[in-house]
Amino acid sequence: MKNNIILSWIEEGVVSIPSFLFSEYKSIGLTDLECMLILQLHAFMEKGNSFPTLEELSNRMTLSLEQCSQTLGSLLTRGYLEILKGHTDQGIYFEKYSLQPLWKKLINHQLLVEKEQTEQQLKLEEG
Amino acid sequence: MKNNIILSWIEEGVVSIPSFLFSEYKSIGLTDLECMLILQLHAFMEKGNSFPTLEELSNRMTLSLEQCSQTLGSLLTRGYLEILKGHTDQGIYFEKYSLQPLWKKLINHQLLVEKEQTEQQLKLEEG
Amino acid sequence: MKNNIILSWIEEGVVSIPSFLFSEYKSIGLTDLECMLILQLHAFMEKGNSFPTLEELSNRMTLSLEQCSQTLGSLLTRGYLEILKGHTDQGIYFEKYSLQPLWKKLINHQLLVEKEQTEQQLKLEEG
Amino acid sequence: MKNNIILSWIEEGVVSIPSFLFSEYKSIGLTDLECMLILQLHAFMEKGNSFPTLEELSNRMTLSLEQCSQTLGSLLTRGYLEILKGHTDQGIYFEKYSLQPLWKKLINHQLLVEKEQTEQQLKLEEG
Numbered sequence: 001m002k003n004n005i006i007l008s009w010i011e012e013g014v015v016s017i018p019s020f021l022f023s024e025y026k027s028i029g030l031t032d033l034e035c036m037l038i039l040q041l042h043a044f045m046e047k048g049n050s051f052p053t054l055e056e057l058s059n060r061m062t063l064s065l066e067q068c069s070q071t072l073g074s075l076l077t078r079g080y081l082e083i084l085k086g087h088t089d090q091g092i093y094f095e096k097y098s099l100q101p102l103w104k105k106l107i108n109h110q111l112l113v114e115k116e117q118t119e120q121q122l123k124l125e126e127g
Numbered sequence: 128m129k130n131n132i133i134l135s136w137i138e139e140g141v142v143s144i145p146s147f148l149f150s151e152y153k154s155i156g157l158t159d160l161e162c163m164l165i166l167q168l169h170a171f172m173e174k175g176n177s178f179p180t181l182e183e184l185s186n187r188m189t190l191s192l193e194q195c196s197q198t199l200g201s202l203l204t205r206g207y208l209e210i211l212k213g214h215t216d217q218g219i220y221f222e223k224y225s226l227q228p229l230w231k232k233l234i235n236h237q238l239l240v241e242k243e244q245t246e247q248q249l250k251l252e253e254g
Numbered sequence: 255m256k257n258n259i260i261l262s263w264i265e266e267g268v269v270s271i272p273s274f275l276f277s278e279y280k281s282i283g284l285t286d287l288e289c290m291l292i293l294q295l296h297a298f299m300e301k302g303n304s305f306p307t308l309e310e311l312s313n314r315m316t317l318s319l320e321q322c323s324q325t326l327g328s329l330l331t332r333g334y335l336e337i338l339k340g341h342t343d344q345g346i347y348f349e350k351y352s353l354q355p356l357w358k359k360l361i362n363h364q365l366l367v368e369k370e371q372t373e374q375q376l377k378l379e380e381g
Numbered sequence: 382m383k384n385n386i387i388l389s390w391i392e393e394g395v396v397s398i399p400s401f402l403f404s405e406y407k408s409i410g411l412t413d414l415e416c417m418l419i420l421q422l423h424a425f426m427e428k429g430n431s432f433p434t435l436e437e438l439s440n441r442m443t444l445s446l447e448q449c450s451q452t453l454g455s456l457l458t459r460g461y462l463e464i465l466k467g468h469t470d471q472g473i474y475f476e477k478y479s480l481q482p483l484w485k486k487l488i489n490h491q492l493l494v495e496k497e498q499t500e501q502q503l504k505l506e507e508g
């Protein structure tokens with residue numbers, strides 16, 4: 001029986017998250033709970049489910065269904081998340097979440113940090 | 128400048144978290160916030176810092192220093208986390224966090240789930 | 255333009271491979287080239303393509319199409335890999351690779367190593 | 382006994398490799414064997430050993446110690462790898478491998494691919 005468990009651990013695998021998200025989510029304006037919800041979305045998306053329902057999300061979280069709904073709405077409004085809509089090659093309508101807006105915010109944040117560091121260093125050198 | 132950012136993304140890399148933690152943390156009794164704190168601990172540990180201070184943790188989180196302290200204390204008391212103490216080969220004293228208790232809880236949870244599934248199937252077969 | 259590249263790096267993401275595979279593939283009888291082919295398979299499978307063609311594999315590798323074919327054949331015969339066949343819920347026939355046989359070999363190898371270590375320690379204690 | 386194995390799998394964890402390396406190493410001039418050696422280096426580096434010896438590398442590989450040495454030498458000469466030397470804050474001399482040259486080659490390759498695609502599209506639009 002236990003062999004099955006090891007196999008399922010290996011096959012379920014891991015969720016991989018850019019390290020910068022952990023160190024910078026607060027700097028780009030996210031709360032701990034909002035980040036946790038985003039990580040759950042990311043986990044579903046990595047496993048091939050790119051549009052988990054509110055039930056699927058809240059089943060795994062201590063946030064209630066209503067709180068999940070409100071938090072997702074807020075993330076969409078504030079531009080951390082977007083919903084893409086379209087048709088597959090077979091003409092089937094789909095909706096899916098995209099975390100591109102989040103990654104863009106993180107990249108812009110880092111460009112800004114790097115620019116400030118460069119300017120500060122120049123000032124130091126100029127005396 | 129932007130090349131540096133790509134390089135730092137690659138070199139900072141990712142934090143890898145067992146998928147089962149995302150699907151089962153609620154089942155083993157953790158809240159969303161407690162899990163977020165554990166993920167931050169895990170992120171520090173993966174980068175080689177196995178005993179981050181309360182300041183390091185709360186600097187990255189919207190939890191206050193006091194809330195971090197209380198939550199860590201509760202996780203230690205309830206057996207999701209432990210602190211290992213010892214001396215290195217060079218005789219230097221160290222303390223570090225270990226997530227072994229958490230992984231053990233997850234494994235036991237899955238063994239239980241699997242056992243129940245097997246028993247239920249046997250009942251069905253017996254009619 | 256470069257922002258796109260950072261985004262595509264983030265979205266393409268990483269391939270995650272159990273550390274034990276790197277340290278133990280030689281011990282369980284694989285060559286460097288065989289392991290590289292398995293890693294390519296694993297990379298395709300993680301991106302949702304669970305039955306890459308010989309062309310897809312050899313396009314990415316310096317192994318020729320014929321060498322890929324021979325190596326895959328040998329891995330199947332020697333029990334490191336298997337092909338699962340079936341029908342989807344919609345009745346569509348599919349074939350896909352499974353790395354379960356490989357993971358089982360790795361697990362058994364580690365169980366053996368651990369057993370030998372325990373026995374050796376017992377002998378030492380008995381004097 | 383088996384619980385230990387699950388725990389050690391979890392704690393050993395995974396090696397995370399940018400997906401682009403798998404799809405593009407051939408395009409940037411690496412052979413399958415050279416890439417396998419680089420992956421082994423990367424695996425050691427992720428576990429905190431940033432200057433594995435030839436013995437440590439060849440112990441895990443079917444490449445002989447001499448072949449490892451030759452391949453590493455060739456990767457250094459051809460600019461896929463470099464050795465950084467320095468002193469720690471405590472004044473201890475160190476040498477370590479860096480894969481920055483490899484990541485730079487990958488980034489430049491992708492910038493080129495993207496540029497060609499943009500130009501081709503412009504031509505198509507101009508007729």
